Amino acid sequence: MKIVWLLLLGLLAYLVWRSRIFQDTLPPPTSEPVPPPQVTDMVSCAMCHVYMPVAQALKGQHGSYCCLDHLQQSEPS
Numbered sequence: 001m002k003i004v005w006l007l008l009l010g011l012l013a014y015l016v017w018r019s020r021i022f023q024d025t026l027p028p029p030t031s032e033p034v035p036p037p038q039v040t041d042m043v044s045c046a047m048c049h050v051y052m053p054v055a056q057a058l059k060g061q062h063g064s065y066c067c068l069d070h071l072q073q074s075e076p077s
């Protein structure tokens with residue numbers, strides 16, 4: 001009868017050992033989901049038609065410009 005207990009104990013030890021190996025092979029949980037890239041509104045320069053973010057564009061009377069030179073060339077004051 002002792003042999004049955006020994007077999008059960010061995011089986012239990014084997015299952016515990018196997019579950020630990022399985023836990024070690026699992027990939028680590030990801031910390032945070034990657035946020036989607038932000039969509040930025042784009043506008044083209046009224047002179048050279050280069051696209052740029054609205055935040056970087058220079059506003060003129062006839063449109064947006066990529067740089068001060070194009071603003072001054074297109075809209076001389």
Ligand SMILES: [Zn+2]
Pocket residue numbers: 045046047048049050065066067070
């Ligand atoms: Zn331009």
